[in-house]
Amino acid sequence: MGKQMVWEEIDRKAAEILDASDEIWGCAETAFAEEKSVKVLCDLLRKEGFEVEEGLAGVATAFKGTFGSGKPVIGFLGEFDALSGLDQEAGATEKKQIHAGAPGHGCGHNMLGTASLSAAIGIKRYLEESKKPGTVVYFGCPGEEGGSGKAFMAKGGVFAGLDAALTWHPGDLTRADTGSSLANYQVAYKFYGTSAHAGGAPHLGRSALDACELMNMGVQFLREHVVPEARIHYAITNTGGYSPNVVQPYAEVLYLIRAPKNKQVEEIYRRVNKIAEGAAHMTETRVEIDFVKGCSNLISNKVIAKRLWENLTELGAPEYTAEEMELARSISEGVGDSRFESLEKVAKSCNKEQKKEVLAHKGESMYRFIAPFDSVGIMSFGSTDVGDVSWNCPTAQAYVATWAAGTPGHSWQVVTQGKSGLAHKGLIYAAKAMAGAAVDMYENPAVIEEAKAEMLETLEGDTYHCPIPDGCKPRAIGMTK
Ligand SMILES: [Zn+2]
Numbered sequence: 418m419g420k421q422m423v424w425e426e427i428d429r430k431a432a433e434i435l436d437a438s439d440e441i442w443g444c445a446e447t448a449f450a451e452e453k454s455v456k457v458l459c460d461l462l463r464k465e466g467f468e469v470e471e472g473l474a475g476v477a478t479a480f481k482g483t484f485g486s487g488k489p490v491i492g493f494l495g496e497f498d499a500l501s502g503l504d505q506e507a508g509a510t511e512k513k514q515i516h517a518g519a520p521g522h523g524c525g526h527n528m529l530g531t532a533s534l535s536a537a538i539g540i541k542r543y544l545e546e547s548k549k550p551g552t553v554v555y556f557g558c559p560g561e562e563g564g565s566g567k568a569f570m571a572k573g574g575v576f577a578g579l580d581a582a583l584t585w586h587p588g589d590l591t592r593a594d595t596g597s598s599l600a601n602y603q604v605a606y607k608f609y610g611t612s613a614h615a616g617g618a619p620h621l622g623r624s625a626l627d628a629c630e631l632m633n634m635g636v637q638f639l640r641e642h643v644v645p646e647a648r649i650h651y652a653i654t655n656t657g658g659y660s661p662n663v664v665q666p667y668a669e670v671l672y673l674i675r676a677p678k679n680k681q682v683e684e685i686y687r688r689v690n691k692i693a694e695g696a697a698h699m700t701e702t703r704v705e706i707d708f709v710k711g712c713s714n715l716i717s718n719k720v721i722a723k724r725l726w727e728n729l730t731e732l733g734a735p736e737y738t739a740e741e742m743e744l745a746r747s748i749s750e751g752v753g754d755s756r757f758e759s760l761e762k763v764a765k766s767c768n769k770e771q772k773k774e775v776l777a778h779k780g781e782s783m784y785r786f787i788a789p790f791d792s793v794g795i796m797s798f799g800s801t802d803v804g805d806v807s808w809n810c811p812t813a814q815a816y817v818a819t820w821a822a823g824t825p826g827h828s829w830q831v832v833t834q835g836k837s838g839l840a841h842k843g844l845i846y847a848a849k850a851m852a853g854a855a856v857d858m859y860e861n862p863a864v865i866e867e868a869k870a871e872m873l874e875t876l877e878g879d880t881y882h883c884p885i886p887d888g889c890k891p892r893a894i895g896m897t898k
């Protein structure tokens with residue numbers, strides 16, 4: 418009964434939510450610069466009677482909207498940042514930029530933030546009608562791309578006091594996530610040397626670029642001696658200039674260090690620092706270690722994920738028009754052989770019978786099936802700042818098909834489909850599934866107790882320590898997914 422009412426409310430307000438998603442698609446603001454997108458979401462929250470608080474934890478574009486009182490307190494996480502350089506004409510079936518170099522919503526966060534808001538609005542109606550105690554909080558989480566906004570919010574205690582958190586991510590197929598993801602640190606190593614004429618007086622120069630190269634070489638040797646799941650990537654973000662006849666006085670290399678657990682990342686980070694200092698010694702340069710951001714590994718919660726899965730199953734995938742299917746077909750076929758990757762990845766976690774069922778969808782342009790519930794969980798070698806929320810309260814996320822089968826992440830194909838019927842229907846479906854799972858928890862608080870017990874068991878006595886050091890301010894450098 419409660420659930421039907423919530424789903425009807427989501428349908429009733431769908432037009433406004435879809436307009437907001439399209440508007441945020443048009444704003445396409447990158448990490449920590451999401452002023453216009455924040456306004457769209459906050460205006461909607463205020464209109465719906467939520468109490469809005471902006472600038473959380475010292476992050477200008479972090480905010481929350483609260484409705485209700487008492488326990489349980491359930492949060493919905495929304496993202497809304499875009500990616501640089503991904504501007505794209507909506508609906509085009511080939512790469513077509515209108516504003517060269519401008520940002521675009523290549524990760525579908527225009528849908529992500531608005532669907533979570535839609536779920537929160539549905540729950541507000543539920544709390545009003547049922548007169549049950551309980552609070553719903555919508556969290557506006559900026560700077561997911563390369564910025565780990567939620568980790569900064571978590572450091573400020575924003576997620577403390579939550580009983581559960583729900584979120585989702587757009588994708589090419591629908592499933593409840595029970596896997597984990599890697600914790601990471603992003604650190605800039607800045608080398609300061611001495612400039613000189615490389616031909617006339619090389620003996621007077623001390624090369625910062627040499628130091629960068631030696632550091633990278635040292636890290637190559639380190640890779641054999643870390644846990645096998647660790648990932649250490651780098652980009653030389655400043656080579657010191659374009660002139661080989663100058664000894665470069667300044668150079669900078671940006672590292673992204675990942676491992677399954679925060680403690681492992683911390684340990685590798687300390688060893689990478691020693692290598693950087695060693696490189697500085699070797700070249701008689703100076704190194705400055707600049708911590709950019711960090712995020713925690715994801716502690717997925719199977720109790721709540723199962724509820725998400727059940728609601729996704731109960732609702733069933735949306736129906737698509739011939740026009741929507743034509744867009745999906747065109748995009749999917751254009752991707753080439755790699756378009757089966759997500760399907761094959763899901764099939765790997767299935768038993769023999771399920772595997773056959775999943776692989777039977779091979780060749781479809783738009784996946785409408787719900788992947789079997791995976792009680793083990795697929796380990797993602799990427800990272801998400803949802804991880805930092807998941808150390809604070811039981812957290813679950815769904816992936817919902819909002820784009821054509823095989824659509825690559827962070828691509829023009831995501832942007833082009835971002836305002837289509839595929840996106841709109843997927844985001845409403847995601848909103849309903851999340852709201853349905855939340856109703857399950859308000860109706861039956863034992864689910865939350867069970868989820869909390871699972872979380873404690875997974876943490877094995879560990880508690881949350883935000884990986885970001887004191888004084889580190891949020892900023893966006895590069896992309897880290
Ligand atoms: Zn992304």
Ligand SMILES: [Zn+2]
Binds near residue numbers: 525
């Ligand atoms: Zn994303």
